[in-house]
Amino acid sequence: MATATIRQRAPFQFSEDDDTDVHILDEEEQEEVIEDLRKQNDDSNAVYLMGLQAVLALSLLLQLVYLFKPSKISPFAVLLPGPTSEPLPLANGLTILQILIHVNLSLNCLPPNHPYRKLVPRSTLPGSLSIPLPLLHPVAIALPVIAPFLALALGRGLADLVWWAESGILFAIVVVVKKWIADGEKDIMKLERLRYEARGA
Secondary structure: OOOOOOOOOOOOOOOOOOOOOOOOOOHHHHHHHHHHHHHHHHHHHHHHHHHHHHHHHHHHHHHHHHHHOOOOOOHHHOOOOOOOOOOOOOHHHHHHHHHHHHHHHHHHOOOOOOHHHHHOOOOOOOHHHOOOOOOOOOHHHOHHHHHHHHHHHOOOOHHHHHHHHHHHHHHHHHHHHHHHHHHHHHHHHHHHHHHHHHHHO
8 A cells, every 4th residue: 555645845935135036237237327326426526526616716715805905814813813913924925826726726626628627728848847737736735835834934823824724725625525536436437347347258
């Protein structure tokens, strides 16, 4: 007499944490994902650069007001009260230098193919003496340090020191933001290289 064997069927269990079911993107889907990420990156970069341009424009306006103001009192004297100090020697010349630094930073915040950047002459010097404009690193790093160093050496008050250090602070902010932008672009390029590897696999 044959004995009947009873088999118990194991039900299929769906797990959301199952990593074996991986959707492989085809070429078109990869392109869509990368394009979406690139658009998000470009939009955020545009917001950062517009914010920088707004801050630079306001700061440049303050520099112009200071240049034509006869009293030469720091605009930060209202926020940082202290004993009134004498203006720095060659204050107008230093202010013009600060204005040039602001213009240079503003040019650095424009895209490379922007028409305003194309208006700036690259250099009239030959060969290795040529100076790329707009300046960023490392030549321009010394320019914003001149005025605050002079204010510190002459023992000026905190309001004057902060006022003359403003261009240096803005320079540091521009460098950091441009590094963020460059890092984002590198990440997009890495994704593009991965796409090509997946395509050839």
